[in-house]
Amino acid sequence: xxxxxxxxxxxxxxxxxxxxxxxxxxxxxxxxxxxxxxxxxxxxxxxxxxxxxxxxxxxxxxxxxxxxxxxxxxxxxxxxxxxxxxxxxxxxxxxxxxxxxxxxxxxxxxxxxxxxxxxxxxxxxxxxxxxxxxxxxxxxxxxxxxxxxxxxxxxxxxxxxxxxxxxxxxxxxxxxxxxxxxxxxxxxxxxxxxxxxxxxxxxxxxxxxxxxxxxxxxxxxxxxxxxxxxxxxxxxxxxxxxxxxxxxxxxxxxxxxxxxxxxxxxxxxxxxxxxxxxxxxxxxxxxxxxxxxxxxxxxxxxxxxxxxxxxxxxxxxxxxxxxxxxxxxxxxxxxxxxxxxxxxxxxxxxxxxxxxxxxxxxxxxxxxxxxxxxxxxxxxxxxxxxxxxxxxxxxxxxxxxxxxxxxxxxxxxxxxxxxxxxxxxxxxxxxxxxxxxxxxxxxxxxxxxxxxxxxxxxxxxxxxxxxxxxxxxxxxxxxxxxxxxxxxxxxxxxxxxxxxxxxxxxxxxxxx
Numbered sequence: 174x175x176x177x178x179x180x181x182x183x184x185x186x187x188x189x190x191x192x193x194x195x196x197x198x199x200x201x202x203x204x205x206x207x208x209x210x211x212x213x214x215x216x217x218x219x220x221x222x223x224x225x226x227x228x229x230x231x232x233x234x235x236x237x238x239x240x241x242x243x244x245x246x247x248x249x250x251x252x253x254x255x256x257x258x259x260x261x262x263x264x265x266x267x268x269x270x271x272x273x274x275x276x277x278x279x280x281x282x283x284x285x286x287x288x289x290x291x292x293x294x295x296x297x298x299x300x301x302x303x304x305x306x307x308x309x310x311x312x313x314x315x316x317x318x319x320x321x322x323x324x325x326x327x328x329x330x331x332x333x334x335x336x337x338x339x340x341x342x343x344x345x346x347x348x349x350x351x352x353x354x355x356x357x358x359x360x361x362x363x364x365x366x367x368x369x370x371x372x373x374x375x376x377x378x379x380x381x382x383x384x385x386x387x388x389x390x391x392x393x394x395x396x397x398x399x400x401x402x403x404x405x406x407x408x409x410x411x412x413x414x415x416x417x418x419x420x421x422x423x424x425x426x427x428x429x430x431x432x433x434x435x436x437x438x439x440x441x442x443x444x445x446x447x448x449x450x451x452x453x454x455x456x457x458x459x460x461x462x463x464x465x466x467x468x469x470x471x472x473x474x475x476x477x478x479x480x481x482x483x484x485x486x487x488x489x490x491x492x493x494x495x496x497x498x499x500x501x502x503x504x505x506x507x508x509x510x511x512x513x514x515x516x517x518x519x520x521x522x523x524x525x526x527x528x529x530x531x532x533x534x535x536x537x538x539x540x541x542x543x544x545x546x547x548x549x550x551x552x553x554x555x556x557x558x559x560x561x562x563x564x565x566x567x568x569x570x571x572x573x574x575x576x577x578x579x580x581x582x583x584x585x586x587x588x589x590x591x592x593x594x595x596x597x598x599x600x601x602x603x604x605x606x607x608x609x610x611x612x613x614x615x616x617x618x619x620x621x622x623x624x625x626x627x628x629x630x631x632x633x634x635x636x637x638x639x640x641x642x643x644x645x646x647x648x649x650x651x652x653x654x655x656x657x658x659x660x661x662x663x664x665x666x667x668x669x670x671x672x673x674x675x676x677x678x679x680x681x682x683x684x685x
Contacts, residue, residue, distance in 0.1 A: 176432040178423060179399035181375065182208050182416060183217040184448060185234070186247055188407030193625075193644055193653055194452040197675065198230050203556075204404075205234045207447050208242070211440045213416075214399075215243040215269060222248065222257040226679075231261040239265025245311065250274040250299035259306045269309040269339075272299050276325050277316035293328050297335045304336035311339035313377065318342075318349040318357065326364060333365070339373045340365065341401065344388055347381025347411060354378070355391035362396030375399035378414045380406060385414035390422050393430050404448040405456055405463065417441045417462040417494065425488055442495035443552075450556050453642040453655050455629065462494055503551070505540035512536050512551075521555050532558050542659045554657075568674040569617060571666050578605040585609040587666070589616055606665050613666065617673055622646045628661060641668040647676045 185201055188194065196204070201218070208216050218235065221228040235244045244265035248254035250272055262268040274296045275284055281292050296312065303310045312332045317325055329340050342361060344354060354376075362374050376392040376399075378385040389400050406415035420436045427433055445463035449456050458465045503511060512533060513523050523529045532555065539554060540546050572588040572595070585608035586599040598616040602608030606626070614621055625644040640657045641664040654672025658664040 175427070176398065178393055178397075178432045178434050179214040179373070179375075180416065180420065180434050180436055181215040181217065181245075181399055181401040182211075182213040182403065183377075183401055183413065184208070184403040184407060184416075185230075186217040186219050187401075187409060187413055188403040188405075188448075189219070189452075190409050191407050191412075191452070191454065193651070194407065194454055195651075195653055195675075196451060197678065198226070198233060200451045201230045202233055202237055204448060204451060205238045207440070207444050208404075209238045210437065211444050212435050212437045213242065214435065215245055217245050217247065217271065217401075218262070220247045221261040222254040228257060228261050231258075232264070235262045235265040235268065239268070241266070243267040243269055243309075245269035245271045247271050247273060248299075248303075250295045252299075252302060255299060255303050255306070259303075263307075267309070268307055269311060270303040270307050271311045271313065271341075272296070272303060273313040273315050274299070275315040276320040276328050278321065279319070280316050289324055293324075293331055296328060297331050300332045300335040300337050308338070310337050311341055311375070312337040313341040313343055315343055316345040318344040318354060319346070322357070322360070326361065329361065329365065330368060333369055333372055337372065339375055339399065341375040341377055341399075342392075342397075343377040343401075344379055344385075345377075347379035347385065349378070349388050350382070350384060351387045351391040354388045355395040358392040358397050359395040373398050375401060377401035379408065380411040380413060383411070385412070386418040386422065389414040389419050390430065393423065393432055404444055405454070405460070407448070407452070407454065415461070417445060421462050421489060421494065424493075438493055439495040442491075446552060447556060450640075450655075453653055463496075467491075467496070503536075503540065503546040505537055507540075507546075509533055515551050516555060539659070568677060569670045571663070571670055574609065574663070574666055576605045576609055576662050583608045585612045587612040587616065589613070589670075605662065609662065609666055610669055613669055613673070619647060619673065619676060621673065621676075623669075624651065626665075628664075639664055641665045643668045643672055645669070645672045645676075650679075652676055652679075 185204060189196055205216055205218065218231040219227045221231045231246045244262045246258045246262055248258045248270060255270060258270050274292065275281060281287065281289055285292050300310055300312055314325055314328055333340065342358065358376065365372055365374055374397050376389055376397045378388040393400065400419055402416035402419050403413040404416055406412040420434050420438060423430050423432055423434055424438060442463055445456060456464055461467060503515060516523055535554060535558060539550060570590045572590050575586045577584045582601050583605050584599060584601050585605065588597045596616050598612045600608050600611035600615060602611045610623060622645065623643065624646050627642045629640045639661045640655060641661065643654045645652050652672045652675040654668040656664045656667035656671055
């Protein structure tokens with residue numbers, strides 16, 4: 174009998190810890206809703222004790238998607254953290270408290286500066302307290318792969334007796350190798366089933382040696398019932414096990430692993446692109462499953478074989494992961510029906526008539542500028558439209574701009590709106606973008622330093638859609654801004670304003 178493997182997604186917690194990947198509230202909810210469509214079993218929505226903003230985000234995710242998917246958040250083994258998790262997730266239908274505490278010698282001695290018995294007791298006390306709040310409690314033995322096995326097991330045994338319903342075994346620093354990690358899970362699984370066969374055994378693998386997916390699959394082969402992953406493998410340092418790789422590894426080799434997931438694999442490609450777009454972190458072109466070249470074949474020998482039978486060089490079809498093998502090219506003459514069909518084929522909702530008309534108007538503007546509109550263009554058009562924060566009247570909006578580029582005095586003139594207020598300004602810079610940003614900084618009156626500026630082409634065609642990513646610093650804190658347009662200067666201005674708006678949202682939150 175094949176085993177159901179639970180999928181725990183931690184993109185919004187561990188994945189967001191990547192420098193430069195900070196998401197705002199609306200973006201986190203957008204990703205959580207997509208994870209729901211992907212049909213993950215558990216969403217780890219954040220670390221609520223870390224900040225008021227993270228607490229609010231976890232709470233909103235629990236409210237908006239927690240009616241049909243289990244929601245959890247991370248807590249250290251202290252009462253205040255556990256309280257923060259409980260208060261933020263309690264509205265979800267199936268909330269879960271996740272506690273983490275180290276078990277390796279280096280964590281116990283260097284991080285906590287306590288005895289092993291004292292650290293173990295911290296974990297037991299934390300689980301006992303969490304159980305007074307919710308029935309489902311997961312305990313993570315941080316740095317398990319570098320821990321003394323008998324102490325690791327002693328900790329697991331103690332927290333299970335205290336009430337833990339899930340035991341998570343992390344390879345926190347990506348130290349393990351597949352055969353070794355599989356053997357560790359086999360030993361723990363054997364003892365755990367004798368102790369309490371209702372407790373779920375889970376793994377969380379990092380990718381420092383490029384082995385996160387392999388270690389996760391080895392753990393499944395040796396008894397793990399739940400896997401913790403992130404979309405695109407995002408996470409601390411080199412990242413986590415990639416959800417799409419683990420899921421498709423199980424699906425393609427289902428008979429070998431004797432397991433399956435409930436993931437809707439046709440949503441994998443769209444989820445990957447959404448996370449990439451909202452975090453501003455690109456997916457490498459040869460990335461397994463979701464990279465742009467994952468199903469591309471340039472070799473003549475490969476192409477000849479594929480034409481005879483796709484199975485010659487493909488072990489899965491692009492359609493299985495939601496990647497189109499063929500796309501419909503749209504133009505301004507395609508009309509509402511063709512555009513709506515493309516939007517719905519990508520999985521987006523079009524039931525709101527007014528919202529769809531706004532989106533269609535933006536499509537016509539893009540089609541007039543670009544002539545031919547591809548699936549890539551439609552995807553970024555919709556995601557940008559859906560994640561614009563239109564509710565706040567205290568944010569800046571670009572009304573118009575003019576840039577003069579030359580080798581003497583590049584200048585820029587800008588007109589901005591902020592609610593009902595309109596403002597104009599101009600500046601000279603070292604180049605057109607520097608002049609543009611100088612004019613905007615003068616108008617908004619904030620001390621801002623540009624830390625990073627990057628342009629990417631996102632689609633094919635003569636007039637490709639470009640994305641501009643920027644990182645700015647204000648009062649020692651880094652903010653990201655992203656924008657897309659066929660006009661790179663306009664995208665640059667909007668990306669800068671989006672970063673500034675992030676600062677304003679933080680300032681408003683702090684005032685509250």
